Amino acid sequence: xxxxxxxxxxxxxxxxxxxxxxxxxxxxxxxxxxxxxxxxxxxxxxxxxxxxxxxxxxxxxxxxxxxxxxxxxxxxxxxxxxxxxxxxxxxxxxxxxxxxxxxxxxxxxxxx
Numbered sequence: 001x002x003x004x005x006x007x008x009x010x011x012x013x014x015x016x017x018x019x020x021x022x023x024x025x026x027x028x029x030x031x032x033x034x035x036x037x038x039x040x041x042x043x044x045x046x047x048x049x050x051x052x053x054x055x056x057x058x059x060x061x062x063x064x065x066x067x068x069x070x071x072x073x074x075x076x077x078x079x080x081x082x083x084x085x086x087x088x089x090x091x092x093x094x095x096x097x098x099x100x101x102x103x104x105x106x107x108x109x110x111x112x
Contacts (some may be wrong), residue, residue: 010017027035037049053071060067073079093101 037052038047040047056067056071060071093104096104
């Protein structure tokens, strides 16, 4: 059995309170990559992002469709992947004529 006292709660002016929070650990990988991408080439005055886009557009024009998809998806927004279908939704057959209903039933029987 240990003789540890339970921790006492913080009170106003308690020196154990860390108001500043945890010290930063340095730059994250995302911040580092953004910094590199946004740097400009001294001779060309063009950012790496601009150079990358030029290469991607050139490759897309040459017929490499993964670049085309990436450019279009980012420029105009990605097309939704999923199609929502409600299987419980029933067609309204009350507006069909007798002949159209017979055709409908024939098609359903043929599909089975």
